[in-house]
Amino acid sequence: MTPELLIGAITLFVLSIFLGVELITKVPSMLHTPLMSGANAISGISVVGALLGANVAYDGGQTVISGILAFVALVLAMINVVGGFAVTNRMLNMIAGKKRGD
Amino acid sequence: MFEDWVSFGYLLSAILFVFGLKKLGHPRTAPKGNQYGMMGMAVAVVTTVVDMHFLPDGIVGWTIIGSGILIGSLIGYIMAVKVEMTGMPEMVALFNGFGGSASALVALSETWKWIEGTSPEPGLETTVTVVAAGLSALVGWMTLTGSLLAMYKLKGGIEVFGKWIRTPTWGPAWLNPVKGLLFISVLVLIYLSIDDPTNTDYLWAIIGVSCILGIILVLPIGGADMPVVVSLLNSLSGIAAAFTGFIINNSVLIVAGSLVGASGLILTVIMCKAMNRQLSDVLFKSFGGSEKQELTRTKVGSDAEEVAMMADGAQKIIIVPGYGMAVSQCQHQVKEFADLMAEKFGTEIKYGIHPVAGRMPGHMNVLLAEANVPYEQLIEMDQINPEFSECDMAIVIGANDTCNPAARTGEGPLAGMPIIDADQARTVVIIKRSLSVGYAGVDNDLFYEDKTMMLFGDGKKMMNELNSAIKEL
Structure with missing residues (x-):
């Protein structure tokens, strides 16, 4: 990693935090839980890291444990992602979907 | 290309x-x-x-x-x-723990590649990876243990060999400096491992201390503050993902992770405001559930026929649902009651929803929507409160702390929490299994007032009895 890359990553990090702060303003209380649950599903983005980590060959006996760790991470992240979006969807169908007949 | x-x-x-x-x-x-x-x-x-x-x-x-x-x-x-809609808050907490641990495991996996392969050259890349992996581990493992504990706190306890063990709430004041010390010790461990990245002692120590931190962070928190903690842990799991993004130098992890981290924190603050609490108080001042008040008073229960007679010809009834409605799954009976009253007496029915009724914000909205209660009848606390003084009857179903007048006194665990003004109604009916204290462990004066009628029993059973009594009027 070069200093330029690191500075780029830090820039991304800081600006995204500011964006995240601005994104959420006034949220009605009935949406607190779905918003939390939806955001939670997005935090399962570490699935990307797990995918990259699990992509290892299992022939030479090398990198076995790191591969297993990444595999477990992949399973957990997928549970978080799929379960999180599905449960959010269920909640929203009940509260937001039926309102005002649309 | x-x-x-x-x-x-x-x-x-x-x-x-x-x-x-x-x-x-x-x-x-x-x-x-x-x-x-x-x-x-x-x-x-x-x-x-x-x-x-x-x-x-x-x-x-x-x-x-x-x-x-x-x-x-x-x-x-x-x-x-x-998952039952009642158990939904626990599910969110559990998923959150999975997300946090996934980030931490990716970090661990990357570090383990060094242990199994060749040690890295010292330099900027190694330093960045070690620091990011350390921070990801700190936040990720903390999120896992904190979320699991939060889940069992939301459930109220854990069943071990058929015995129900209540999840403890414990947090003396000296625990706060301990939290700070453990936090600093993790940072020191990360600093030490920069020079010795493949030292597994440091690695296990970081993981172990982070796990303990998660537990003692959540352990003192109880009562209505639980949703706030879950929201905060959600924010943390985003931050963990962002740190993991630094390890593998991946833009989407950094962006999505910090987005969730920041917006989750803002949501946490919004939820605190809805309860008139400060985030720092929630985290560092032990609150609620620790000591339960002894009950010294008694109240004679009423029966469904009596309540039906009082409800006869009512112009306006406000229903105040709580966690008890979720547990007994009686939202359909509640809807039936509302329909019966509207049909028979043209009664105006509204629902007063406390922002933290149930175990999570929006919990009641979800359940009542499931029973096809029109959205327009679900009124948020601030709008419904002035209406109680002109309503004939308030029916509180399985709620306690959210309508406890003790919150107005400015003392005790509930102090300052905004409540539903059910006590302003002409008659108050409370459907509850017993007089026992609520989640925050405070006795409720409302139960003992003369205008209050207690219907002791399971929500579904009592609502069914009430509905048949109304039909017979």
Whole structure:
């Protein structure tokens, strides 16, 4: 990693935090839980890291444990992602979907 | 050539997440927001797979990757579909723990590649990786243990060999400096491991201390503050993902992680405001549930016929649901009662929803919507409170702390929490299994007032009795 890359990553990090702060303003209380649950599903983005980590060959006996760790991470992240979006969807169908007949 | 452009997929994914989060905050657009989030995630995964295809070795772990995705999706989907709406808050906490630990495990996996392979050269890259992996471990493992404890706190306890053990709430004042010390010790361990990245002693120590931190962070918190903590842990799991992004130098992890981290924190603050609490008080001042008040008073219970007689000809009734309604799953009976009253006496029925009624904000909205209660009848606390003085009857179903006048006194665990003014109604009916204290452990004066009628029993059973009594009027 070069200093330029690191500075780029830090820039991304800081600006995204500011964006995240601005994104959420006034949220009605009935949406607190779905918003939390939806955001939670997005935090399962570490699935990307797990995918990259699990992509290892299992022939030479090398990198076995790191591969297993990444595999477990992949399973957990997928549970978080799929379960999180599905449960959010269920909640929203009940509260937001039926309102005002649309 | 093409492979250089693959990362644009991550940009698209990040944009979808931004729109998704934005839309999730408004009732009309919320379902769309969730779909945007799903699309963003799908784009990120596809981009990664395409990206890996262009690696020098290509994708060598097809079976592992495929089965991992399949198993995880299946488990997640089944859990999400099977869960009762009552248990939904616990489910969110559990998923959150999984997310945090996934980030921490990716970090650990990257570090383990060094242990199994060759030690890295000292330099900027190693330093960044070690620091990011350390921070990811700190936040990730903390999120896991904190979320699991929060889940059992929301459940109220854990069953071990058929015995119900109540989840403890414990947090003396001296625990706060301990938290600070443990936090600093993790930072020191991370600093030490910069020079010795493959030292597994440091690694285990970081993991162990982080796990303990998560537990003692959540242990002192109880009562109505639980949703706030889950929201905060959600924010932390985002930060963990962002740190993991630094390890593998991946833009979408950094962007999505910090987005969730920041917006989660703002949501946490909004939820605190809804309860008139400060986030720092929630975290560092032990509150609620620790000591239960002894009950010294008694109250004679009423029966359904009596309540039906009082309800006869009522102009306006406000129903105040709480966690008890969720537990007994009586939302359909409640709806039936509302329909009966409207049909028989033309009674105006409204529902007063406390922001933290149940175990999570929005819990009651979900349950009542499931029973086809019209959205317009669900009124938020601030709007409904002035209406109690002109209503004939308030029916409190399985709620306690959220309508406890003790909150107005400015003393005790409930002090300052805004409440539903059910005590302003002409008659108050409370459906509850006993006089026992609520989640915050405070006795409720409302139960003992003369105008209060207690219907002791399970919510569903009492609502059924009440409905048949109304029919016989």
